[in-house]
Amino acid sequence: MALDFDLIVIGSGPGGYTAAIRAAQLGMKTAIVERELLGGICLNWGCIPTKALLKSGEIFETMNHAADYGLIAEKPTYDFAKVIDRSRKVAKQLNGGVGFLMKKNKIEVIEGVARMEKGDPAPKVVVDLRAGGSRTLQCKYVILATGARAKEIPAIGLVGDGDRIWTYRDAMTPKAHPASLLVIGSGAIGLEFASFYRALGSNVTVIEALDRILPVEDEEISAAAQKALEKRGIKFRISAKVTKLAKSKDGVTVTLDASGKSETLEAERAIVAVGIDANIEKLGLDTLGVKIDRGHVVTDPHCATNVKGLYAIGDVAGPPWLAHKASHEGVHCVEHIAGKAGPPIKAPIPGCTYTTPQVASIGLTETQAKKDGRKVKVGRFPFRANGKAIASNETEGFVKTIFDEQTGALLGAHMIGGEVTEMIQGFALAMTLEATEAEIMATVFPHPTMSEAMHEASLDAYGIVLNT
Incomplete structure (x- = not known):
């Protein structure tokens, strides 16, 4: 059977598109399958547009403290719709940039939803095309770079509805600025949104089930971050477990279990930021017998799965869930496939949280x-x-x-x-x-x-x- 490509990458986030570019540089005939937007969640709905929002909030806060620099800025204000619009334009610009890179490197972009079937020398990739119909493709290697999505817990109401209960995606394109906001989860995503909305004047409360915020950070850093954010007016409920999140007449209501006592908090909106789930569904992983551990694809140090010809990189392959980790893995994976990589380097991976x-x-x-x-x-x-x-x-x-x-x-x-x-x-x-x-x-x-x-x-x- 003739091969359609040397490599097919499923997912065009930072890991996927970087892997595709490196493969093309190394002479591989490469395709990338994307179900939504080039650049994936990071570029379109995560890393980049959130930084645009945070920059607007940071500048607005600085304007309100202009006197500290000997400057005068009387009664500064903002146009919330334009703040959101700027963020979307930034994402759109970079989305177009990824499209340019695909054309420059002669990478075929296939728009649609992919699933895999048994094949040789690698799994077949079947794509239900966005334009209609399907394509079945055979290649030497497949890289799974499908990323992750916001974790939801339906049993206690932690499910985004796009209206009053937001995931990160909803929080980037709201119709109006909320006067009050509950943020459930104090990791990087939760605290960045808390920082942005507080900068624009929202009454923000962050709820964390563990005994400190930013629990992956050094304890001294966590303590200093909480103190600094409290000075900015953000409230914290630590060691407080959410037992129920529900819509109320005017907003949302959260029921907490704190030190064995139940209490209720109310706000206009809530953001669910309790982690992520890898996108492993409907890909044919069960049929192929791909090993899964705690919801993530199991890989070796070269990003290979237990299935011949199939690799996995980025969020779908486990923590840390960071764009630069995915890109690093993508390059190493492709260079290993091409016989250009040495032993895997245990490069330390920095983590960043863009609060103020x-x-x-x-x-x-x-x-x-x-x-x-x-x-x-x-x-x-x-x-x-x-x-x-x-x-x-x-x-x-x-x-x-x-x-x-x-x-x-x-x-x-x-x-x-x-x-x-x-x-x-x-x-x-x-x-x-x-x-x-x-x-x-x-x-x-x-x-x-x-x-x-x-x-x-x-x-x-x-x-x-x-x-x-």
Whole structure:
């Protein structure tokens, strides 16, 4: 049987389209199947449009504090519809950019819904075309990059309805700005929406079942983030389990179990941000016998599944659920298929939360390092002692570093403050290159920059901090 393609990628999010481009660069005849919009959730309904919203909120907050900079901005206001429209235009622009890249790299885009059947040398891909009819395609390799969707819990009412109960998608295109908002879940998605809506004046309460917000972050960072967000007016209910979410006459009602006591909160709208579920349904995975663990496709270090010719990358293959992790896996997977990749590199993956202030981290937390039985050296440096931060009026937050006492290896780094999401890559590079404290201390950091706090936190771990 003649092969239609060397590689078919199912899903065009950051992992899928990046994998397709790399495959084309390596001379593979490549197709990508997309059921909705090129760029996937991240580009159209996630990473990118949310940052556009957050930027609008950040600027509006700055306008309200113009006097702190010696400026006068009397009674600033906003046009909510235009804020939302700008976000959608940003997403549309980048969606068009992915389309251009597909044409540039001669990747065939097949619009429709894919499922797989048994085939050789890889599963067959059957596409129910958006325009009608279907195509059955055979190739050498298939990469599954179908991503994930918002987790819902119907039993207690945590289901988006597009009206009063929102998922992240609904929260990006509301018809009106809510006066009050309940956010269920204090991970990155929940807190970013809480930060945006609070910036525009909503009365926001975040509900978290665990004993701290941002539970994947270092405990010191979580505590600092809660304190900073509370200063901005966001309320928190920690160690509070939602037992029921329902519509009320004028909005929504949440029933909580907090310390064994039941209580009720009300608001105009609620956002459900309790996690994600991988998109594994209706793909033919059961028929193929693909191994699934806790709702995600099981893969080896090269992203291969247990089925010949089938690979999986990104959110569908498990945590961390981050776009840059998916892209990294996509490139490695394709290069492995082409025989161009070496052993899998356990590259550390940074995480970023775009609240005000921002949070960024990489590697082990202090608790994790100690649980691993490591003796550690921990350094901290506050932005209130950093010249650029003082000049920019962004003195809230700090940098925390964790080194292995025996080897000097950088085990983890954690930050909270202005634009720390742009700074974390410096520590990512250091960890990828297996830098020790000696290399970081010997690195020249430009002055005046907020990145100098990274240097000082490293020095502090060894008792030689210079500016505090």
